[in-house]
Amino acid sequence: MTTTEAATYCGLAKNTLEKMRLYGRKGDNSPRFIKLGTAVRYHPDDLDVWIDRNRAITTSEYDSTN
Template sequence: MTNTTFLDTIEAARYLGLQKTTLEAWRSRGKGPQFVKLGRAVRYRRPDLDAWIESRIRHNTIGGDAA
């Protein structure tokens, strides 16, 4: 994990164009992008956010919950 950029919840939400509370709610429900716990701090790795975005790409509107 060399040279990994970690973002806090506010930074990750801004990066994704979401509200901080949305990420917090998804985290508590086991949804959304992967995150890392460092002690009591929650951090998101930029590559995980990018992978999560890529996994959300859809070619039609048929399908389940995108979160």
């Protein structure tokens, strides 16, 4: 998937994924991506893993360092 397609799939802004790629996130909590020359692509399975890793029942159990 392109960055735009991946952002739509995750319900995020394209900018959010771009910033995550550029700056990373604490604890390396960002989805994996593939760089092919200048093209950036995301695999749906990697996005699903990232989404599952961020599951929480309540906001008090959410840990942004995961």
